[in-house]
Amino acid sequence: MAGTRKKKETPEIDIYKAWCKACGICVAFCPTGALAKDETGHPYVKDIEKCINCGWCEIRCPDFAITVETKTKGKRIEVKSGEEEPKPKEEEVSPERIVAPRQ
Numbered sequence: 886m887a888g889t890r891k892k893k894e895t896p897e898i899d900i901y902k903a904w905c906k907a908c909g910i911c912v913a914f915c916p917t918g919a920l921a922k923d924e925t926g927h928p929y930v931k932d933i934e935k936c937i938n939c940g941w942c943e944i945r946c947p948d949f950a951i952t953v954e955t956k957t958k959g960k961r962i963e964v965k966s967g968e969e970e971p972k973p974k975e976e977e978v979s980p981e982r983i984v985a986p987r988q
């Protein structure tokens with residue numbers, strides 16, 4: 886019987902070379918070998934399929950030079966310049982946060 890399987894989402898890894906000092910920490914801490922060092926010692930994504938989206942490379946980088954796009958960070962709301970930020974719907978506002986106006 887053929888079942889339906891959800892396709893595994895591939896994480897996105899961004900490396901900001903300008904901020905990276907090629908210390909190799911991210912490569913050393915990557916538990917799966919998804920990252921490797923190039924000839925200059927800078928990290929690169931060797932095999933994105935091996936990435937398990939654990940975020941260790943991002944957490945351990947002392948220079949904030951590597952980021953992993955996780956799918957659990959929540960929805961992004963784009964606000965174009967000049968537009969007001971979207972307000973939460975009424976049912977999303979917790980009653981404890983409603984403050985009565987001063988008399």
Ligand code: SF4
Pocket residue numbers: 898914915916917918919920935936937938939940941942943953
């Ligand atoms: S998120 Fe985890 S598995 Fe993926 S590259 Fe970073 S350390 Fe390696």
Ligand code: SF4
Pocket residue numbers: 900904905906907908909910911912926927928945946947948949950951
């Ligand atoms: S831990 Fe950060 S600074 Fe060090 S090699 Fe990795 S990305 Fe570059």
